[in-house]
Amino acid sequence: MSARPTSTAPLGLPENLFWDVNPSNLELDKHAPLIIARVVELGRLQDWHTIRLHYGSERMRQTVTQLRDLSPQGVSLCCAAFDLTPADFRCCTARPFPPAPWIY
Template identity: 40%
Template sequence: MSIVVRTIHGRQYAYVSRREGKRMIQTYLGPMSRPDVQAAVDGLFEEKGIPERLRRLFWDTDPESLDLSRHATAIIERVLEMGDLQDVRWLQHRYTGTTIAQVLTLSKGLSPRSRVFWNLWFGREEPCAP
């Protein structure tokens, strides 16, 4: 999920952009001049840590010390390896498809079984072994 702020005729308008399957959906929040819209945008930018329901996946580390940007690869690996469908939905809202695809391609922290499954799930072609 991401915030898109567009300027139209000198005014700024906020949208929330999210992925639903292969489509990107943008939901109109309103003009940035409204205090409730500004508060909603600020609240979405302030998300720093992982949600409470995902903390069960990080039993071996302090969830408070995880930074969503700095530790993106480790978070994506852990969710894809041990998370459920709701966790993967959060992952898709939080990270771009490109970032998830890079982890699927380059990560050594995913089991071969998980890598093949998630490549099929996301509609990516898994290279065949020679």
């Protein structure tokens, strides 16, 4: 198994997870929701273990349940990992827009 190339992304995560931001500008605490969301959505199992060791299960649980946008696969992964139900996730229960006014 070859060693991973050095990365400027936090925790040595792959830079391709953060294609739209400068990975060297990410701060672990300030940008935790972004980092956790990207690893849940696009990361590998090794990346999952890395952030789980750093942030801990409780912080990850709190963060993923408050994300506004999470794929069904990401929700299923987090449900299995943290013993949650889809109803616990903001992305599954919140309505994206208020109801439209009635026009008659």
